[in-house]
Every structure is written in structure tokens, then in C-alpha cells.
Amino acid sequence: MQKFKEKVEEAIKKRSFELLKREEWHKWHLADLADLLLSLDKTDRAVLFRLWPRDIAADVFSYLDKENKNSLLKDLTDEETRLLLANLKPDDRTDLLEELPGQVTQRLLNLLSYEDLLETRFLLGYPEKSVGRLMTPEYVAVRPEWKVAEALEHIRSKGKKIETLSTVYVTDEKWKLLDALGIEKFVLASPDAKVADIMDNSFISLSAFDDQEKAVQVMQKYDISALPVTDSDGILLGVVTFDDIFDVVQEETTEDFQRGAAVTPLTTDYGQVSFKELFRKRAGWLVALVFVMLLASEVIASYEEVLTKVIALAFFIPLLIDVGGNTGSQAATLMVRALATGDIKLSEWFTAFRKELVIGLLLGLTMGVVVGAFGLWRGGYEIGLVVGLSMVIIVLFTNLLGIFLPFLLAKFKVDPAVASSPLVTSIADIAGLLIYFAVAVRILNLT
Numbered sequence: 001m002q003k004f005k006e007k008v009e010e011a012i013k014k015r016s017f018e019l020l021k022r023e024e025w026h027k028w029h030l031a032d033l034a035d036l037l038l039s040l041d042k043t044d045r046a047v048l049f050r051l052w053p054r055d056i057a058a059d060v061f062s063y064l065d066k067e068n069k070n071s072l073l074k075d076l077t078d079e080e081t082r083l084l085l086a087n088l089k090p091d092d093r094t095d096l097l098e099e100l101p102g103q104v105t106q107r108l109l110n111l112l113s114y115e116d117l118l119e120t121r122f123l124l125g126y127p128e129k130s131v132g133r134l135m136t137p138e139y140v141a142v143r144p145e146w147k148v149a150e151a152l153e154h155i156r157s158k159g160k161k162i163e164t165l166s167t168v169y170v171t172d173e174k175w176k177l178l179d180a181l182g183i184e185k186f187v188l189a190s191p192d193a194k195v196a197d198i199m200d201n202s203f204i205s206l207s208a209f210d211d212q213e214k215a216v217q218v219m220q221k222y223d224i225s226a227l228p229v230t231d232s233d234g235i236l237l238g239v240v241t242f243d244d245i246f247d248v249v250q251e252e253t254t255e256d257f258q259r260g261a262a263v264t265p266l267t268t269d270y271g272q273v274s275f276k277e278l279f280r281k282r283a284g285w286l287v288a289l290v291f292v293m294l295l296a297s298e299v300i301a302s303y304e305e306v307l308t309k310v311i312a313l314a315f316f317i318p319l320l321i322d323v324g325g326n327t328g329s330q331a332a333t334l335m336v337r338a339l340a341t342g343d344i345k346l347s348e349w350f351t352a353f354r355k356e357l358v359i360g361l362l363l364g365l366t367m368g369v370v371v372g373a374f375g376l377w378r379g380g381y382e383i384g385l386v387v388g389l390s391m392v393i394i395v396l397f398t399n400l401l402g403i404f405l406p407f408l409l410a411k412f413k414v415d416p417a418v419a420s421s422p423l424v425t426s427i428a429d430i431a432g433l434l435i436y437f438a439v440a441v442r443i444l445n446l447t
Contacts, residue, residue: 331402
């Protein structure tokens with residue numbers, strides 16, 4: 001690819017456009033061509049993009065990120081943009097229009113043909129993050145009364161522009177979905193048999209209003225590469241394919257990682273994000289957590305006299321709150337991931353609570369014995385008892401906090417990933433200090 005890149009750059013420099021037009025672009029993978037395009041300077045990008053066959057240009061365009069798509073569109077004429085949009089797959093076209101600035105989107109809508117405009121507006125009408133926004137209305141459907149030979153002929157005639165042919169859908173005359181059959185059933189069946197004869201009337205479908213994450217879960221559960229999308233009456237609207245699902249999984253996982261680090265999800269790749277946006281996405285949470293931690297400072301200040309009387313108590317503050325924060329962070333991470341993958345449902349909160357109650361108690365006793373021994377060595381019997389007992393209660397409490405918080409957020413339709421390590425740790429720190437000083441005052445008879 002490096003040698004090929006040098007060849008392309010040399011051809012552009014010498015204006016050998018006919019040589020580039022004759023190049024066998026179809027032999028290269030689209031991802032490699034996208035990398036090649038981005039490796040050129042902006043002027044050469046537009047030149048090469050114009051020289052590509054329309055189908056290659058449209059497919060490579062789908063591989064670019066938001067910023068590079070927007071940049072490339074600015075260098076194309078209205079006619080070139082119209083041809084590009086016409087050659088994009090419907091779901092890729094909708095995805096493009098969703099993420100571009102409003103004024104740019106409106107300009108592009110005005111360049112679409114009437115049929116493409118209706119199709120795109122149809123897709124854009126579904127809620128954001130819904131399956132309806134993800135689906136493509138391009139699929140192959142046959143009728144149950146057709147013969148297999150007739151169905152195969154229909155598949156051959158319509159399948160050239162279809163994204164996937166692994167599954168063929170059976171619908172009635174009103175386009176109600178009746179079945180989803182693997183292409184192999186048609187190949188292996190007798191040509192004279194009717195489609196109805198090979199139907200098993202067993203299929204999995206999604207509603208156009210389902211969340212995209214449900215599509216991920218269903219596709220993983222049933223190990224299928226394409227899912228039909230229907231309306232409330234069972235009418236077949238489109239298909240969601242595995243490549244679209246892969247993009248959703250990557251996007252959702254990235255968002256969860258970012259939220260888990262107390263970062264508001266970025267709207268573009270890290271390499272493309274501006275300094276201003278990166279600062280804004282990170283500063284908000286950090287400032288909010290500062291105010292939360294100020295409460296921890298107030299707790300310590302309110303027990304100043306206690307610390308003055310028994311200075312040894314101060315030695316164990318970092319240890320106790322760190323272990324508590326780590327415990328809560330562990331529990332929250334496990335539960336956020338379990339909810340995201342569907343391993344556990346919201347209705348199963350009590351099952352998780354009971355399990356983690358036992359785990360938290362065992363962890364607390366283990367850590368309590370270890371830390372209590374250090375307390376005994378550092379400050380005597382009473383300090384050892386205070387530190388050990390505090391550790392048991394803190395670990396138990398923060399473990400349950402880490403489990404309960406994701407459920408609570410999910411219940412109120414907030415992404416459980418917001419129950420991030422920094423947030424859980426900050427709450428655990430305040431609670432840990434209150435528990436520690438309350439135990440110390442009680443056992444040491446301090447006022």
C-alpha cells in the first residue's frame with residue numbers, strides 16, 4: 001500500500017489522470033482505500049475522490065469519520081455531492097445526515113432526488129438511537145405462493161444492490177413479514193416446490209422503535225447476521241445487518257468507557273476532537289467532583305477534635321477511604337457491564353443485592369482482619385478494633401452502593417455507565433469517613 005500510495009501521489013502531481021482512471025481500484029479493500037485517501041493532503045483528496053468510479057467513491061466515503069466526511073463535502077460541487085448521495089446506501093446516507101451540522105444537512109437534502117429524499121426523511125423520522133435509524137430498506141422479499149425457481153430468479157434480479165443476501169424474507173401481498181429463510185434453503189429445495197413448502201414460520205424481528213442496543217443483544221443471542229425490522233402491524237420495513245451492529249457496539253462501548261472515566265462522551269474520534277471540546281468534556285465532571293469532595297473535607301473538619309485527641313486515627317484515613325472507593329468501583333463496573341450486556345435485568349435487582357450482600361460481608365471481614373492487625377500494631381487494641389470494624393462496614397456499604405447505583409440510574413432512564421469510578425469513589429469517600437469517625441467515637445468514648 002505504501003508503494004501504491006507513492007504511485008498515486010506521483011500520478012496526481014504529474015496530472016496523469018487517465019492513468020488513475022484506468023487503475024483497478026476494485027482489487028483494493030475499501031478500508032485501505034479510505035486510509036489512502038486520508039493520507040493525501042486535502043487538495044489531492046478531492047482530486048482522487050473525483051477520479052474514482054461512483055460505487056467505489058460512495059463505499060469509501062462510508063468508511064470516513066464525521067470530520068473527514070464534512071471536509072470532503074466542502075470540496076465537492078453540488079452535482080458531485082448529489083451523485084455521491086445517490087450512490088450511498090440508505091442507512092449510510094441517513095447516518096451522514098444525522099451527524100453533520102444542520103445547515104449542511106439541509107443543503108444535502110435539497111440535492112437528493114425525490115425518491116431518495118422520501119426514503120431519507122422516512123429513516124430520519126425515527127427516534128435517535130432507534131433501530132429505525134440504523135436499518136436499511138434494501139432487502140429481498142418473496143411471496144409464499146411462488147415456486148422456488150421463481151423466487152431464485154427474483155433473488156438474482158434484485159440481489160445485486162442488496163447489502164446482504166444471507167437471508168430472504170417472505171411477506172404477504174401487504175408486506176407483512178411471514179418468515180425469514182436462509183438462502184441455502186432456496187438453493188437446496190426443488191425448483192418446483194413452493195416457497196410455502198420450505199417455510200418454518202419461525203423468525204426473530206425487531207420493532208423500528210427498539211433501542212439499537214436491543215439489536216446488539218438479539219443478534220448476539222441468536223447468532224444471526226441480519227435482523228428484519230417491522231412496524232406495530234408486522235409490516236417489513238427494513239433490515240439491520242451485522243456491520244451496522246458492529247458500529248453500534250463500538251460506539252456504545254466507547255461511550256461507556258468515557259462515562260466510566262467521568263468524561264462526557266466525545267462526538268468524534270479522539271484524534272479529530274478539538275482542544276476546546278476535549279477540555280469542555282472533561283472539565284465539567286472534574287469540577288463537579290471537586291464540590292463532592294469538599295463534603296469529605298467538611299466531614300474531616302467536623303471531627304477535628306476527635307483527631308486531636310487520638311492522632312493515630314489520622315494514619316488510617318487514606319487506607320480506609322481508598323479501599324472503600326476501590327470496592328465500590330469494582331462492584332459498579334461489574335454491574336454496569338452486566339446491565340449493558342443483558343446478563344442481568346432491572347427486575348433482578350434483588351437477586352444481585354442478595355449476592356453482593358454476602359460477597360461484601362466476606363470481603364469486609366477479610367479486609368477488616370488485615371487492616372485491624374495493622375491498627376493493633378500501630379495504635380493498640382482499641383485502634384485495631386476501630387479500624388477493623390470500620391473496614392468491615394465500609395466495604396459492605398460501598399459494595400452495595402456500587403451495585404445499587406447503576407440499577408437506580410437505569411430505572412430513571414440514565415445510562416448506568418454514569419455510575420463511574422470517580423463518582424462512586426467520591427460518594428464512598430464521604431460515607432467511609434462518616435462511618436470511620438462514628439465507629440471511633442462510639443468505641444473510644446470520644447465526644
